[in-house]
Amino acid sequence: MSQELVTVTIDGRTVQVPKGTLLVEAAKQVGIHIPVFCYHPKLDPAGLCRMCLVQVEKMPKPVTACTTPVTDGMVVHTQTQLVSDLRKGVLEFLLLNHPLDCPVCDKGGECDLQDLTFAYGAGTSRLVDPKEHKPKAVDLGPFIVLDEERCILCRRCVRYDHEVACETQLVVEERGHHNLIATAKGQPYEHHFTGNVIDLCPVGALTSELYRFKARPWDLVKVPAICTGCSVGCSVELHFRHGRLLRVIPRDNPATDGGWLCDRGRFQYQYVQSEERLTQPLVRRNGELVPVSWSEALDEVARRFRAIREQHGGEALGVIGGGRLTLEEAYLLQKLARAALGTGNVDHRVSGQVVAGLSQFPGRIADLSEADTYLLVDCLPLETAPVLDIRIRRGLERRRARLVAIGSVLPRYRVRHGRIGVRPGETAAVLRALAAALAGAKELPALPAGVDPETIRELVALLDKGQKIAVLWDGRDPATGRTLLEALRALQGRPGSRSIHLLIPGEQPMSRGAAYMGLLPGYLPGYKPVTLAQVQETLRRLWGLRQLPGKGLDTAGMLAAAAEGRLKGLYLVGANLALTWPDGDLVRKALAQAEFVVVQDLFLTETARMADVVLPAAPFTAKAGHYANLDGLVQAVAQPAQSPGGAQTDLAIFGALARTLGLEWKTGVGEIAREWQALGLKVAEGALLPGAPADLLGPAAEPAAAGTATVRAQDGELILVPVDRLYAGGGTLAFDPGMARVANRPEAYFHPEDLRRLGLAEGDPVTLSAGEAAVDLVARAAAEVIPGTVQVPRGLPQAPVNRFGGAAAVRVTRRVAEVKA
């Protein structure tokens, strides 16, 4: 490092630190604690609380250690009488009107004000007058309760909101001692990262609605874990009391979360102890699902699967799911399918996403914090992997990075950025033109309506300027993926040096890991093609098989085969296909036609209700093992935090099922690790799993039709675009009482112009219909919607958009309000 070092003496201890280091950080290095309230290493220095005042030689007045960068030869005193008096003074001021309700305060026990008063404060108060009162228990937003009296106005929350979340919702109102933390224009404090202010608050002013009065800090049993809400895999700490999960806080992993959690990761935990969770296996008897014992259920599953296999062969069985499991479980599931059920029909993909990580242009999450150019392709990181968006927003606002979004869904950012909005299916055409332009073609291929060739040239100029380019894609449309890679290769080939990082937020938390573990048709663990003789040999030996099943069907193929009656038995693991698969009718038909359907899930989901056997699985809190996130980083959870209760972990269920099928498998974590070793897979904490080969995107020769709009709207119709929303989707979200307050309501988002043209108003009940399919929604205006399209969240249980089978031209009609009898 060529960084200049300066020498500074603090209380007689000399330390060398890089130039520009703040005094408070330099003191930390020599083990001197300077008390702070408003200072936070992740926020800009503000110097508001004046708690950190220290004396510096040759400076007339005491200086704030949290705002003063050290200079060479600086001599600092933190233990003088004056400094001690000032600390006492600041604490006295802070406590003047601070209520004496520590016994009832959620923060009591982990409160900076308590701790520092103990360490530095005067023992008594000299206040003669009565304390002044301010509003208590203010509902700031869906998850945050504000106590103005306890607030010491350090403004960490306001600064976080402006600097990190890049919002402008929190403000300081009034002046002097009337200062209040408030929201702009009294609107509720609502965005995807509000919960972080609870951690930042040094006192008990901002508390969690869900955790309020549930426990005191010393009650809590704290267990490190990995968040399984999305594919970022944030490091979290789970806090239990009396065996109930009461709180989730971040552990600050610079490789993933960077210290910030999204609200879904932080507040969606009550499902773990939901009353509705399945605790007993269910088996269909006379058309009804009835609770049975584990052995009975497993016997039933083994008997029926064996019967189908003997009668129709292994290819009549199919296994779908695994994107929510640990790496061990994913490995065991594909082994179960291939070795025990004898079928090559395995796929973890449940939502239409094709890949969740490619081997080309590898990117890390941390790259987003350094990129100077962002390219978003059909991707809404805020809704699919929210924590990534914090890095992007900060990049845009702090580093003046540039961003261009291409696609049928476009994100919303506060700062200026490029937007190329197209109809569903047209993204590939834009990218093909981009690839041609990047390759230096004079004549660009045909562009979708509304996209100007000049825009493409501007985009080329912008990409040319980028030194570090981060690309995010949703991984759904293979044609888009192929053209995207083509464009990126063309960009790489241009003169000048640059690094390109492609990230594909996974639809499921472990999509990338499941794919690597072989939950893909045609690929064995480690993306080894099933046809590779050498691997076949290893596996045959390892698994004790005579014959390894060949390449099977993917999810779409399995569903089609089941609907046609060719596939008889289905094993769905953590896959609520009825809500998540783009074609809902196909799923219903397939599940109805299949002879025998086993669903393994936490809840009786829409899919589980159609099953013949439902096996209750345990949530992530009861699991140990390894997880891989969207950039392939492997993270370990050493110990389960909870017992699985009446349910069983997926690993235990797979093992028990194998044994019920008469196989002598050892399915411990250690055995699986040994098998990985034999296969040459490196899975350990901190390892990076490679991305999938590009062949997953299908043949390189693309049909001429690719890149043209998949649907065309007739007069008076709009094109329906299913869109990701953080608080939409079935599964755990629908069964979490804490999430009810934010769960997406069945709403359709129109461009304001379209809404006006249709003669509709915000809040009108509407019905979207195409052919026989129809869903009832409420109309909302959103400026980021592309004119001519209507966006509906994916996976709403009340209004499943997959009735339309993907993008569709829909007719919008206003619903007459139902008259209640």
Place this chain on the structure above:
Amino acid sequence: MANMLTAIAKGLGTTLRVMFKPKVTLEYPEVKKPRSQRFRGRHELRIYENGLEMCVGCELCQVACPAHAITVIAAENDPNNPRSPGERYGYKYQVDLLRCIFCGYCEEACPTECLHLTQEFELAAFSREALVYQKEQLLARAPSHFKVPENVYPPYTGRKVLVAE
């Protein structure tokens, strides 16, 4: 002979003398031995003079207890029907008297002077469960002379909502 008679007279004299002294045995359980002012018996949760519970569910007694005999679970007050002044009250309060060692640390820890140890010592029951005292058993029957410290716990008026402009 004379010796014998004097011995009997002496013995009877003792009897006679003791007959007129105050009695040392007590008619327990009708009469109970007086206890020290600082005697530590069964726990009691005081209530304020206006009938509100003094317990705010702070769990400090729980953390002070060396025998892990106390369990407190708090909840938010219903502003229309508050159980205690302020926002929080002890929703569940248990003392496992089989574990309790009557050290009185809990009493010392109580920030509201709610929890105290009474003079009651007759703590016997026919099952272990019956000796895990619940809140209903621990609450005082009559209000105490304590007044609500309004400056510390202003009346809880419920959640406030933001006023939109």
Place this chain on the structure above:
Amino acid sequence: MSFEPVLTKGIGVLDLNDIRVYEAQGGYQALRKALKQMTPDEVREEVTRSNLRGRGGAGFPTGRKWSFLPNDGRPRYLVCNADESEPGTCNNRILIQWHPHQLIEGILLAAYAIGAAKSFIYIRGEFYRGYKSLMAAIEQARARGYIGENILGSGWSQEIVVHRGAGAYICGEESALLNSLEGKRGEPRLKPPFPAVVGLYGMPTIVNNVETLSCVPHIINRGAEWFASIGPASSPGPKIYSVSGLVRRPGNYELPMGVTLRELIFEHAGGMLPGRTFKAASPGGSSTPILVEQHLDTPLDFDSVRAAGSMLGTAGVIVYDNTVSMPKVAEYFSRFYAGESCGQCTPCREGTNWMYRILRRMQAGGGQPVDLEVLRSMGTTMSGTTICPLADASLGFVLSAMKYFPEEFEALAGAPKEVRV
């Protein structure tokens, strides 16, 4: 010594709001001279040599301030601080309201000297009439070609933007003023970086007081030597003293810098009211520690007043006579500061209000011996511990009054408890 007013010359006699009258008095000649004959550096040099010190309160040499601007090609801004809010001070007001062209000329000269891309006037919201006359004057000057593109054919252009404040005392502090001008909360910024490096919209910015800028045309016209010859060499020039309080003739008096307090009160302001005697005076508005009888011969210039334990500040002299109760005045001033603290720094936010509550209670008869101890300790905990000097300002009167008139406060605080040995 007779002194002819410089800054206030003609006010009350001539209609200086009319640009023709101002021009007839030699107005805009300095601008003409500077644009035609002088380089910006020469203008700055002239001001530096005149030893003009900022009239806003701190008394920092203006020429030196101008030289701090970094030479890095970023646009620079000039901001005129016309947010005169200090209690007891009203000298800027007359210059804005009755002599706007002098100010505009000063702004143009300063903008020329520092190479400003744009000039701003942040005027106190309550100065409605001053705002009106300023706007009218700017229109007149624009019509005459003094403001706008290619001023007087020199190729140099300048725009002046007037912004009205919304009634916050703290916006008179230069960095709070810049925040307010940017549309943010009027709260002082951390220093360093100083506005000269990172100022308005993050660009190098010079913030000057109205009176300071009004002096500039005269320095250019008559030369730095003339200016430096007025008053003491360390802080020369004419100065408008605002005298208020219990004197016979309160008002603004333009005098050479360094007039003594005695001369100002007893000669110019007509002395004390009949039958009253002098008790104390705040030399620079309510923020400054008071001066008492022993200081009557202190010359009112920056250095002499500092030596006497106070500050010249804005030269708003508030005079108290023997009928005035110091704790009562202290209560009044502390209430003002409690209301005007922006609330950023803990000591100021909580301290000013606590101080007011104590003084109010003492006035109401509820004083306790601990109160004086608390007030005195604020001298440590609030002084020099905040981002801006508002906390110090709130202490100025209270602590000095407690120092010179302790008996008045002790009487209200109740007798200290007798200690039996």
